[in-house]
Amino acid sequence: MATVIFCPITFNLAEVTRMIEVARALDPRHTPVFMGYETDFADLITDAGFDYRASEPAFTRAERDQALRFDQGRTLRSPFSYGLVSERVRAERELIRATGAAAVVIGTNPTSMISARAERVPLLYPVPFALTRPQVEQTRRLGLVRGTGRSARARDAVASTLLRWAYNHAPLAPRAFTRVARENGVAPLRNVVSLIEADLNLLTVMPAELDGYTLPPGYERVGPIFARLDTPLPDVVERLAAAAEPLVYLGLGSSANRELALAAARRLGSLPVNVIAPIKHYVADGDRLPANVHVTGLIPAHRLGGLVDAAVLHGGQGTVQTACSAGIPFVGMGLQPEQVWNVDVCVRQGNALSLAPKQADTAELARAVTRLLEEPAFREAAERVRLAFADEDGARACARVIDRTVGVS
Incomplete structure (x- = not known):
């Protein structure tokens, strides 16, 4: 009926x-077409059976790292040159016209803010809150300065005020x-908001995360969306679970780093536990890890419920929501404010503990994991959260919004 x-x-x-989850949930009358610039996880798209159009120009490795730091607010330097932006906008506009697309669904791809609007096509963005x-705008303290003391709270309030101004007004x-x-x-796109706000912003969160907030026009909650990789669990998982x-x-997803991965793996390896660690993309030949740490490639983590006793995560929304839906208590080490927020939501629910990334190489990580394993309250809270997640289907809710947007009832 419509190309998306x-x-x-x-x-x-x-x-x-x-x-991928949203595309799977689409009405089968629609035709999903994917496009992207880098190759890292493009195979997941084709493996899922979707039409993928590889486009150019792609980032170099250095530009990719710079883009990640820019997206996380860790630098004001951007890899988005005039040539790259103009060529990507041209490629995106050409694909919209060639396919007759009725809607564009994005991740954090800022050039779509130009290309979709230039083609007058609705732009939808499933996004964490x-x-x-x-x-x-509505959070007094954004967690930019960590700590529970009066000084830390005061400094965080000041930093949050400055961020609010920069976010909405600074060029x-x-x-x-x-x-x-x-x-x-x-x-013209001048401020941070203009780079990350689509026509429809679909919040991939649970209802409680929005308590006390008022959503402006163009925002609505759809619910959690996270990976359900269509692959079997490695045999080692079943063996270790027994x-x-x-x-x-x-x-640790794809936005962590090698230093954090190795530090956490080695610290966990000092405990009387087994560790399943899909961190192969961070580990180099010659790295030595404890014998009880079993490194793998990507695994279908949504199938780990009942097999895994605790988790250590970087705080990305996908990994956090996967643990929540599987009923697994976890230690979260947010690498940037969005990830810290994701972890703190679960800390308040009682199914998680929060550490700073720098604590991955300290006894604090071992103590936190031991608490998750020995204190029943964490498992009980994780089970409550799992039951709440069972009633949510963010991908299906996104698909309904797409239907509404393209005029299909």
Whole structure:
């Protein structure tokens, strides 16, 4: 009935898998078409049976790392040159016209803010609540300065006020976006909000996360969306789950780093547990890890419920929601404010503990995991959360919004 273009950042695992879940939930009368620039997780799209259009220009490795730091607010330097932005907008507009697309669904792909609007096609963005416009505007303390003391709270309030101003008013968008937008007949993109706010922003969160907030027009909750990889669990998982020792899952997604992965794996390896660690993409030949740490590639983590006793996660929404839906208590080590928010939501629910990434190489991580394994309250809270997640289907809710947007009842 309608062609829907999906444009995730294809070196971001969570975005790719989120888009796949939404595409799977579409009415079969629709035709999903994926496009992307990098190759890291593009095979997951084709393996799922979807039409994938590899596009150019792709980021170099250095540009990709810079883009990740820019997205996480860790630098004001951007890899989005005029040439790259203009060429990506051209490629995206051409695909929209060639397919006759009726809607574009994105991850954090800022050039779509220009291309979709230039083609007058509705732009939809399934996105975590943290660091969206309503969350930034309505949250007094955003967790930019960690700590529970009076001084830390005061400094966080000041930092949050400064971020709110910069977010909405400071001309922080790379100049290339302003220039290319004008060349394509679109309102200039000048501030941070203009780079990350679509026509419809579909919040991939549980209801309680929005308590006390008022959503402006263009925002609505759809519910959790996370990866359900269509692959079997490695045999080692079943074998370790049957062993006498507890089994701990180490999940760090694609936005962590090698240092964190190795530090956490080695610290967990000092405990009387077994560890299943899908961190192969962070481990180099010659790295030595404890014998009880079993490194794998990506695994279908949504199938770990009842097999894994605790988890250690980086705080990305996909990994956090997967643990929640599987009833697994976890330690979260948020690497940036959005991930810290995801972890803190679960800390308040009682199914998680929060540590700073720098504590991955300390006894604090071992103590936190031991608490999860020995204190029943964490498992009880994780079970309550699991039951709540069982009633949610964010991908299906997204599909209904797409139907409404393209005029299908």
